Amino acid sequence: MKQHRVEPRSARRSHGRLHLPLPDWMLGYQGAWLTADVVAGLIAAAVVIPKALAYGTIAGLPVQVGLYTVFVPMTIYALLGTSRPLSVSTTTTLAILTATALGAVAADGNPADLATAAATLTLLTGVILVLASVLKLGFVANFISEPVLVGFKAGIGIVIVVDQLPKLLGIHIQKGGFFENLLSIVQASPETSVPTLAVGAITVLVLVAMEHFTPRAPAPLIAVAGGIAAMKFLGLERYGVSAVGTVPTGLPPFTAPSLHLLVQLWPAAMGIALMSFTETVAAGRAFLRGGEAVPQPNRELLATGLANVGGALLGAMPAGGGTTQTAVNRLAGARTQLASLVTAAAALGTALFLAPFIGLMPNATLAAVVIVYSVGLIKPVEFRDIIRVRRTEFVWALVALVGVVLLGTLQGIVAAIIVSLVALAYQMSDPPLYVLGRKPGTNVLRPRSDAHPEDETFPGLLLLRPEGRIYFANAQRIGHKLQALIETARPKVVVLDMGGVFDLEYTALKMLTEGEKKLRGDGIVLWLARLNPGVLAMVQRSPLGETLGRERMFMGVDQAIARYQASV
Numbered sequence: 001m002k003q004h005r006v007e008p009r010s011a012r013r014s015h016g017r018l019h020l021p022l023p024d025w026m027l028g029y030q031g032a033w034l035t036a037d038v039v040a041g042l043i044a045a046a047v048v049i050p051k052a053l054a055y056g057t058i059a060g061l062p063v064q065v066g067l068y069t070v071f072v073p074m075t076i077y078a079l080l081g082t083s084r085p086l087s088v089s090t091t092t093t094l095a096i097l098t099a100t101a102l103g104a105v106a107a108d109g110n111p112a113d114l115a116t117a118a119a120t121l122t123l124l125t126g127v128i129l130v131l132a133s134v135l136k137l138g139f140v141a142n143f144i145s146e147p148v149l150v151g152f153k154a155g156i157g158i159v160i161v162v163d164q165l166p167k168l169l170g171i172h173i174q175k176g177g178f179f180e181n182l183l184s185i186v187q188a189s190p191e192t193s194v195p196t197l198a199v200g201a202i203t204v205l206v207l208v209a210m211e212h213f214t215p216r217a218p219a220p221l222i223a224v225a226g227g228i229a230a231m232k233f234l235g236l237e238r239y240g241v242s243a244v245g246t247v248p249t250g251l252p253p254f255t256a257p258s259l260h261l262l263v264q265l266w267p268a269a270m271g272i273a274l275m276s277f278t279e280t281v282a283a284g285r286a287f288l289r290g291g292e293a294v295p296q297p298n299r300e301l302l303a304t305g306l307a308n309v310g311g312a313l314l315g316a317m318p319a320g321g322g323t324t325q326t327a328v329n330r331l332a333g334a335r336t337q338l339a340s341l342v343t344a345a346a347a348l349g350t351a352l353f354l355a356p357f358i359g360l361m362p363n364a365t366l367a368a369v370v371i372v373y374s375v376g377l378i379k380p381v382e383f384r385d386i387i388r389v390r391r392t393e394f395v396w397a398l399v400a401l402v403g404v405v406l407l408g409t410l411q412g413i414v415a416a417i418i419v420s421l422v423a424l425a426y427q428m429s430d431p432p433l434y435v436l437g438r439k440p441g442t443n444v445l446r447p448r449s450d451a452h453p454e455d456e457t458f459p460g461l462l463l464l465r466p467e468g469r470i471y472f473a474n475a476q477r478i479g480h481k482l483q484a485l486i487e488t489a490r491p492k493v494v495v496l497d498m499g500g501v502f503d504l505e506y507t508a509l510k511m512l513t514e515g516e517k518k519l520r521g522d523g524i525v526l527w528l529a530r531l532n533p534g535v536l537a538m539v540q541r542s543p544l545g546e547t548l549g550r551e552r553m554f555m556g557v558d559q560a561i562a563r564y565q566a567s568v
Helices: 031-058 064-080 092-105 111-134 138-143 146-169 178-191 194-213 219-234 259-286 297-313 323-331 338-358 363-375 380-389 391-407 409-429 475-489 506-521 533-540 543-548 557-567
Strands: 433-438 445-447 461-466 493-497 525-529
Touching: 031 064, 031 092, 031 146, 031 219, 031 323, 031 338, 031 363, 064 297, 064 338, 092 111, 092 146, 092 259, 092 363, 092 409, 111 138, 111 259, 111 297, 138 259, 138 297, 146 178, 146 194, 146 363, 146 380, 146 391, 146 409, 194 219, 194 363, 219 363, 259 297, 259 323, 323 338, 380 391, 391 409, 433 475, 445 461, 461 475, 461 557, 475 506, 493 557, 506 525, 506 543, 525 543, 525 557, 533 543
Parallel strands: 461 493, 493 525
Antiparallel strands: 433 445, 433 461
């Protein structure tokens, strides 16, 4: 019988031609979702586009770069990504990291040099993300712990607020480090332009009031439109209020990267790629609904990587998923990535037809938008929640915050990763070791505590339960703990409940072997119980297994207790 190969729906052949694969959300698209997606896309555009313009200024780039970043990367992600509600453009974090990177290679602010450097940086970011996808490095997003991320973002929020204050006050300072900038602002504050400050303050009040009283309204759009209208009809330029200036109308221009900048920018691109992916995955998971597929990390790496590669060639800055804009997209009723395509189309329409109006926007208005949404990165409630759970992790959050403020944003990423890894190593270096008792009338064993003084113990028998992976970094620590407990109890038999040990590395096995020999010399017998198959096989292949034999290894702790009770 002739065999027929069934092709996937996303790659059907028609009249001998192979159609390009379609994204999953298109294959199962339902007509009932269309209105919700279009409305959500337009509402999201009203929030995303003004913020993207502001983020362009954070990066030290022309405002239209923000528009191009909404249009190109968002379109590419919508066709390749696995998250249905995720909105991809740029974020506060990516913008300030971009500013730091570009400042190092285009310090003179020459527009052509900035455009070339931005294209190179964005291309590098995309290539790194694509390579990470090929190498299946999706797990890397978990390398920054939540407390460290909280501190890192708070530090970025503080840095951005200080960076934007001169625009809000209408003053000019010589940019330097964080504390240099802060001091310069204080020294230049007598030169504050009162009209500029008034425009910025009114914008801040409008944004804060709308966020509080009408959270569903597109506050950034209303604030930006109000600033443009005031500049046009009240003639604010006569009072010294500066505007954004000329914004080119038309499609994003092709921008060629520079090969000689690759070596200078790749370290910054690594940090930006990490933060882009971390924020993308976090936003995609945070707004997942029941019945929707969980975003696939390695596919997300590919989608955001190609979104950045495409954006690099068409005037965009580094892009990634944003939590705030994704929240707006989801709350507005988005069902699929069609909503993002609508938002991208709105950005393109703005670039084609509304650019002259954007040029009238006061710089103070943009600064106010940036400051309001950057302050949102500083979340005292999260610091409070962290310190309630564990003071050590609160210290890690503070270290990450201070690292960003003192060292700079890109160096702050390195500091955040190092703090996360040190924190992980610290936790793994001191795994818990419990002394067990038995709940009366049952076979339930639990750690002894003052809350359960009635738990049964057995004279001459010490029950101990280590937990976690025991390996070279913690074997000596576990050994010291065991020795101290045994010297205190002076038992005849020690039973190690190994049920919570999922892996036993060679160094740890050698520690147990030497410990058993020492105990035997002191007249104390060591038994092992509840070893998982992998650990059991390793023990059996070692000298410790030959010494213990089957007689001193038990399937359950209750069997060991019964054996001990029968022998005394």
